[in-house]
Amino acid sequence: MAVFNKGGERREITSYSDWMSQLPPELHNIYLFKLAIPGSHDSMSYDLDINSSIIEPERLKILSKIYCARKIVRRWAATQEENITKQLDAGVRYFDMRIARKPNDTNPTRLFFYHGLYTRTDVETVLKGIKDWAERHPKEILILALSHFKETDERLHIHLINFIKTLFRTKLFLRTEIPTLKRCWDKGRNIIVSYDYPKCHDIELWSKIPYFYGGSMDTTKVESELCHALEKRRPSHSFFVCGLNLTLPEDVRILRYILRLCDNLANTIQRSLPRLLQWMKEQAAKTPVNIVASDLVTRDDFVPIIVKLNIQKE
Template sequence: MMLPMETWMSHLPAELWDTPLCCMAIPGSHNAITYCLDKNDRSPVDLMQPDMLQKLDKYMKPIIRPFVYKWAIAQEACIREQLDCGVRYCDLRIAHRPNDRSNDLYFYHGVYTTITVETVLKEIREWLDLHPKEVVILSFSHFLGLSQELHTLLVSTIKSVFDSKLCPKMECATLQKLWDEGHQVIISYEHNIANYHRELWSHIPYWWANKCKAEALIEEFEQRKLHGRPGGFFVTGINLTEDLKYICSHPTESLKDMVMSTYPTLLSWVKLQKPGSNTGSINIIAGDFVTESQFIPTVITLNENLLKRNIIPRH
């Protein structure tokens, strides 16, 4: 099933149009907006970084910052390029810069981005206007420094930018149903404000193994699969974790070096996975530097299993 990556959803076999999206294989981008981190930012590194790294950054910023950037960039392709290459799930981590008197929101991973959230959302909207049968899932999470007022403002921005393209919460979202109703965007929002907006879906579970080595990550996921998959959408994150010990023992490397060296092993495992609603199946698979390997076509090709096994789930 060789599909054009830019429009792979619209080119899926008709037999899959009524398949719940939560039962299909969907390629995702972990820390999607890290291609534009602010190298002039002098704010403290965020709380997701190791404690020791935060302390060293406070007193040895000129020395530590280059390490932070090397290990914080998880994607090098911009959002349009990621979508063109087939990404349909984006992990978006939102922050308000400390001491910023404006209401501008940014993305972050260790440090903040130079680009605002609103700018990226508008870029996604423009891309969707050109690709009317493609559907994206945007996961807003890991909020840093957002007050209730800023959450309200962000939700308002999301509604304003995407308008009728937003898919309201429903039990069974399929391509055919979304096409019929003109929806292209599913918003996952990790905050209780989602309970008060029909356009915001609850947080999509993200399986994170917290491992530095591909073999350990695979072993962790195989154990989890034995206990069944979550209901509805869920993400299997094949993103490896760089801890301070690993960074210090590989001073000349970067996150990209680590990821690219392990992709052959990780993709061999991905090829064995099966989408669907049964125990042990997968749904969204997210990774780092997703446009730099065969990750995206490998994930999309998994949908052939739904046709071959004649087990297309229907609501």
């Protein structure tokens, strides 16, 4: 459990499904982009559809009709193992959501998530589930980052934006105001949506949230890149993400990993995550952090470790 001390008083987070509401009063008026917030990388990748066509990497798209190729892609694209509700219950408050439309879908406005493959569950169904959870936990602030759109039809973007605004309505915290816990609570608005598509702007939706990551499967290189980003490139007055996730190569070097028949991304992450979390604790003592995103967010005490970083902000 995360422990907070003020004047000798012991404070503990007793339930990570409601950890924001249990933070000490001293943190209620701090801007949210100055709090440490646990997030998940490629949040919907637990739901990848083995029967869908391959959407990435580009080199493997021609193998979409081959089952074993799709199976390999899924093994190395599934960065999360628990569904969105379980991630929320575990304390995750930032979600990295990448969106595309399936080719030849009979529904012209239906969209899905993707990471290597398309998901089985569509975007609107997932967002409805998030809205229901947010209503049950009104003091937990959720940040939804919609990005990496494969769809360029602006009519579909307009449809999705209108759906988001209609679904969340008064729960949306406007980008024209600076959010703090207390301000969100007072207004009854606990959902922030970042929509990273430059051609579509809306006063209620936030623009792109910078996501810094190491771009490597080597934890030493990941740490080095993130250290540079946190020291030189992080914004001081807006949200930003420090991604602890590993990244597969985009060239032929990817074969070194995906051809390992007895390995997968989850196992590789499991071996590296404890070290990256230890580095994060040490780095947070030197530079401010905001959203910290990871793969396998329900493992290795990821959420408690990130939440506990807020003790430095009292």
